[in-house]
Amino acid sequence: xxxxxxxxxxxxxxxxxxxxxxxxxxxxxxxxxxxxxxxxxxxxxxxxxxxxxxxxxxxxxxxxxxxxxxxxxxxxxxxxxxxxxxxxxxxxxxxxxxxxxxxxxxxxxxxxxxxxxxxxxxxxxxxxxxxxxxxxxxxxxx
Amino acid sequence: xxxxxxxxxxxxxxxxxxxxxxxxxxxxxxxxxxxxxxxxxxxxxxxxxxxxxxxxxxxxxxxxxxxxxxxxxxxxxxxxxxxxxxxxxxxxxxxxxxxxxxxxxxxxxxxxxxxxxxxxxxxxxxxxxxxxxxxxxxxxxx
Numbered sequence: 001x002x003x004x005x006x007x008x009x010x011x012x013x014x015x016x017x018x019x020x021x022x023x024x025x026x027x028x029x030x031x032x033x034x035x036x037x038x039x040x041x042x043x044x045x046x047x048x049x050x051x052x053x054x055x056x057x058x059x060x061x062x063x064x065x066x067x068x069x070x071x072x073x074x075x076x077x078x079x080x081x082x083x084x085x086x087x088x089x090x091x092x093x094x095x096x097x098x099x100x101x102x103x104x105x106x107x108x109x110x111x112x113x114x115x116x117x118x119x120x121x122x123x124x125x126x127x128x129x130x131x132x133x134x135x136x137x138x139x140x141x142x
Numbered sequence: 143x144x145x146x147x148x149x150x151x152x153x154x155x156x157x158x159x160x161x162x163x164x165x166x167x168x169x170x171x172x173x174x175x176x177x178x179x180x181x182x183x184x185x186x187x188x189x190x191x192x193x194x195x196x197x198x199x200x201x202x203x204x205x206x207x208x209x210x211x212x213x214x215x216x217x218x219x220x221x222x223x224x225x226x227x228x229x230x231x232x233x234x235x236x237x238x239x240x241x242x243x244x245x246x247x248x249x250x251x252x253x254x255x256x257x258x259x260x261x262x263x264x265x266x267x268x269x270x271x272x273x274x275x276x277x278x279x280x281x282x283x284x
Contacts, residue, residue, distance in 0.1 A: 041198055042199075043204070043228045044228075053184050062180075063185065076227075077222065077254075077257070081221070081222075081244070085186065086185045086186075107251055114247065115219070
């Protein structure tokens with residue numbers, strides 16, 4: 001999660017909402033990504049989506065069954081859907097997102113009947129640090 | 143929707159689950175896409191996601207507020223999230239997806255409190271043709 005937080009900080013430096021994600025396979029970090037919606041002019045370019053796409057290519061696998069995702073913010077609905085489709089084993093997230101989250105807030109997708117792969121979820125890892133980055137980022141822009 | 147169906151047929155020819163999507167801007171088709179999960183080895187490469195990403199680049203806009211999406215199958219949770227993030231104006235879809243849909247089935251994301259842009263939705267357009275393509279595709283593989 002420390003490495004995901006570094007990615008989130010890098011996002012803020014680039015004027016992006018500070019969220020970072022890391023994918024671990026066999027105890028090794030194989031991908032580090034961050035939000036790039038502005039940089040790529042792509043609303044789907046959330047840290048998690050970019051990390052999943054890259055990990056699938058690196059491993060040359062159709063699913064990420066042996067991979068764990070570390071992300072600084074609770075995944076949104078789009079990302080929760082992608083995590084499930086990619087069959088990620090475990091999700092560790094930092095700050096909760098009451099406004100846009102879809103894991104422990106909102107549609108709680110992993111508990112839905114239409115969710116066909118439910119990862120193990122551990123929330124609140126480095127929660128304060130992750131939340132503070134977001135608070136600071138938005139405070140500077142208001 | 144006819145053009146989206148053509149894309150779906152093309153998907154099947156490539157061994158992909160037959161779903162096609164088209165984005166219309168100012169009455170003009172600007173993007174045609176289809177499922178490419180196998181081709182790109184990317185579980186996020188649903189027709190809708192690819193179409194949204196391409197339309198954002200073509201229009202060089204950060205959102206697709208004046209765009210309508212035609213897709214042959216009810217969008218899944220990931221795609222419903224992406225449609226909302228991209229602020230697509232209207233979604234026309236073909237067949238319902240009771241197992242994986244997230245618009246009129248499953249988490250019904252556009253009605254959730256965590257959905258911050260709700261497109262207008264018109265379902266059941268060329269429903270039979272869209273559904274038949276899927277039924278045939280899976281029948282051949284079972």
